[in-house]
Amino acid sequence: MKSPSRLTSAEGELLESWKEIAGYLGKSVRTVIRWEKTEGLPVHRHQHEKKPSVFAYRSEVDQWWSGRRAALEGSSCPVPSRWELFRYRWLALAVIAVLAGITLYRLAGREAPLSTPPGLEVLTSYAGNQVLPALSPDGGRIAFTWNGSTSSNSDIYVQTTGSDEPRRLTDHLYMDFSPAWSPDGEWIAFLRRTPAFETSVLVIPAAGGTERKLSDLSLHQWMDATQLSWSSDGKWLVAPETADGKQGLFLLSVESGEKRRLTVSSNNRGHMDPAFSPDGRHIAFRCENLEYRSEVCILEVDESLRPKGKIELVTRLGVRSTSPVWTSDGRSLIFSSGAFLSDSGIYRRRVFPAAARAQPLETLVTPASEQYALGGCRRCDAIVYTRRQNEDNLWEIQRENGRWRPAKLMSGFASNRSERHPDLSPDGKTLAFASNRRGTMEVWVGSLDDQQPRQLTSFGTEGVSGIRWSPDGKRIAVITGGDSGLLYVVAAAGMERRRLTQDAIQPCWSPDGEWIYFRRGLTGAAGLFKIRAEGGPQVQVSDEEADNPWFSRDGEFLYYLRKEGVWGISPRHPAAGRVIIPGAFWAFAVGPYGIFTLGAGPWDHALEFHPPAGGESVRLLTMKAPWSGFTVSRDGNTVIFARIERQETNIMMIRGL
Secondary structure, three states, X not given: OOOHHHXXXXXXXXXXXXXXXXXXXXXXXXXXXXXXXXXXXXXXXXXXXXXXOEEEEHHHHHHHHHHHHHHHOOOOOOOOOHHHHHHHHHHHHHHHHHHHHHHHHHHOOOOOOOOOOOOEEEXXXXXXXXXXXXXXXXXXXXXXXXXXXXXXXXXXXXXXXXXXXXXXXXXXXXXXXXXXXXXXOOEEEEEEEOOOOOEEEEEEEXXXXXXXXXXXXXXXXXXXXXXXXXXXXXXXXXEXXXXXXXXXXXXXXXOOOOEXXXXXXOOOOOEEEEEEOOOOOEEEEEEEOOOOOEEEEXXXXXXXXXXXXXXXXXXXXXXXXXXXXXXXXXXXXXXXXXXXXXXXXXXXXXXXXXXXHHOOOEEEEEEEEEEEEEEOOOOOOEEEEEXXXXXXXXXXXXXXXXXXXXXXXXXXXXXXOOEEEEEEOOOOOEEEEEEOOOOOOEEEEEEOOOOOOEEOOOOHHHOEEEEEEOOOOOEEXXXXXXXXXXXXXXXXXXXXXXXXXXXXXXXXXXXXXXXEEEEEOOOOOOOEEEEEOOOOOOEEEEOOOOEXXXXXXXXXXXXXXXXXEEEEEEOOEEEEEEEEEEOXXXXXXXXXXXXEEEEOOOOOEEEEEEOOOOOOOEEEEEEOOOEEEEEEOOOOOEEEEEXXXXXXXXXXXXXXX
C-alpha cells in the first residue's frame, strides 16, 4: 500500500478519477467516497451538464493525510497501522451507532437490536442538490427536485432507477419541488413557488407535456419532506394548507381544484408530510408541536375520504419524526427521526394490527447524517430518501486603514460539520456560534486569539438556532427549536441556564441588559415582544411585522426587518416607525457607524455597509453560496459570517423491505 507522503511530484499532481484517488490512498473506491463525505477528503468536481467527474490534487491529499496522522500521533500511545486505524474507526462507528439506536429505542420505551439496511444503494450523486424524491408505483422510476449541475433553479426530473441519466420534466423560472406520482404512474403532481413564497399545485404527464394548475396553497416557507400524496383512486391529493387562520390537512380535487378540510392543527405548521395508505383508508402525517419536536400520526377516513375517528399517535419518541411513508402491504410506516438540526435515522413502525404498535422500532438506517424526505412505493418493497451532509465554515472580513480586506477562513473554528449563527462578545475577543460537530446543534465559544472552541451547552434534541451576547458579556440568549423556539439565558462561563419562554425567535438584548426583545414564533399575537432577562411575562412592543431586532449603540433606536427593508422605531414611541434602508434583505446588523445588510437576491447575496445620513453604501462581498448568519464587532472593523461551503445531497434507495 502506498503512503501519500512518499509519492513525489514527478508522479503527477492531478488524480483524475475516484479510481486514481483510491489507488493513491491504497483503498477501495467505496472507502474514499465515504472519506470525502465523512472525513473531509479534499475532492473536487468538474461541473458538467450531467454526472460530474471528480479530481483531487496530490498535495492536498498529502496534507489531509498528514493532518489525520498528526491527530492520531498526538497521544502517547503507539501509532497503529493504517489497517488498524481502519478497523478501529469502524469499531467506533459501530459502537456509536448501537448507542444511538439504543437511545432512540429507550425514548420509545422499548429496546431492540439494530438492523442492517437491506439493499441500500445510491441513485444520484450529481453536482447540486437532489432532494424530495418520489418513487413510481412499480418502483422503476424516481421523480425528484434538482437545481442542476450549476446549482441554479430547481426543477422536477425523472430518472429510471439504476441509471444515471435524469430527464428534465419541468423548466420554469420559479422553483418546482415536492413531486408525487399518481397511482397509475401516468401523472406527477408537484409544487411551484415564486420568490414571494406564493405556492401552487400543478400536475404534468410523467412522460412530459402540458402542465395544469390545480390550486394555490398557503404553505410554510421551509419544508423538508414531500407535501403531496394521491388518493388510491387518483381523484384527490392531500396537502397541508392554512385557511381562515387555521392550519391542517386538506383534500384537493384533481379534476376541479375543490378544497376540503380534513384536520385542524393547534399551530401553523402542525400537520405536514401527508401520505395516503395503499388502500386509501388511512393518512399518515407529521404532528409537530411548538418545540420543533414531532411525532407520526394517522387518521382513518371512510370511502368518501371523510375523517373517521380521531387522530392517533403511532410514535412517542420525543424527537423530530418526519416524512412517514407506508409499506406496500399497508401494515407498517417508515419514517425519519432525530434531533432538530442533527443526524437522523430511518425507522419502521408496525401499525396494523394496532396491538403491533407496542413492538420495538426497527432501525433501517442508523443516524450518520441528515436522512429525510422519504418516498414510498405502492406496489414494491422499497423506499427512496434524501441523504444530506453540510459543511458550514466561519469567515472573517476586516477593515484596515479604511479599506475592507478579502475574506479569510477562520480555520481554527472549522470542522467537517456545520458552524452557524456566529455572534461576537461585546469586547470583541470571544466568538459564540452553533455547531453540530458532536452530533447535535449546540453553542460553542472560543477566543479569537487561540481559536480553540469549547462546547457551552448540551440541549440535545432541541437544537440551537439563535445566539446573542448580553451587553456585559456574561450571558448569552439562546433560541432552540427553530421557528417555534424556546428562549434561554445561558451563563457565558457555562453550567447555569434558565428558560424564559417559548414561541420566541431572533433574540436581542436591550442596551442595559434588563430586557430581551424577540419576534413571536408560530402562535399567538404577531409582532415584537420583550421579556425581562430574569424572567416574567411577555410584553408586546409592536404588533407590526418585525424580524431580526437590533438596538442602536446608544439605545435610542430599535431596528428590525420588514419586507420594505430595515425599519427603525423609538422604544418610547413604537408606533412611529419608518424605513431606514429600503430593499429586500435576509439579515442585518448594527455597527457603530452604520448598518450592515445581507441582500435577499434569488442567487447572489450581497453583504453591504450603509453609512448614516444617506451616504453611499459599500459592497464588502457577494456570496453565491448559502449563508447562515453574520455578526459585526463593536468597533465596526470586523465582520464574521457563516457560509455553507459544501452541501451534498444524494438520493438513496432501500430495496427488499
